[in-house]
Amino acid sequence: MITKEDWRYINGERLKGREFVFKEYKPINDDNDHDHCSFCWAKLSLTINDALKEGYQTILEPIFWKGKERKRDEWVCSECFKDFQDILGLKIKDSE
Numbered sequence: 863m864i865t866k867e868d869w870r871y872i873n874g875e876r877l878k879g880r881e882f883v884f885k886e887y888k889p890i891n892d893d894n895d896h897d898h899c900s901f902c903w904a905k906l907s908l909t910i911n912d913a914l915k916e917g918y919q920t921i922l923e924p925i926f927w928k929g930k931e932r933k934r935d936e937w938v939c940s941e942c943f944k945d946f947q948d949i950l951g952l953k954i955k956d957s958e
């Protein structure tokens with residue numbers, strides 16, 4: 863049973879109540895080739911060997927960075943999503 867004492871909890875606590883879509887991994891910004899699971903830091907990438915190729919994505923508000931709008935998202939791997947879905951009220955959205 864997963865509790866708040868799990869080492870991954872603090873990493874992903876900010877995602878409480880968010881909606882996610884399960885999908886094939888795709889970087890949201892062109893200059894990026896990978897992301898990490900927000901909880902366990904597992905790597906998601908299409909180009910890096912033995913990285914995860916799918917996961918749960920949530921879209922965040924864009925930020926301005928170096929004068930340009932930059933899209934933001936967070937990814938959660940299947941295992942962490944399953945582990946923290948109940949305790950953090952993570953929701954699944956059918957489509958975007």
Ligand SMILES: [Zn+2]
Binds near residue numbers: 899943
């Ligand atoms: Zn994970």
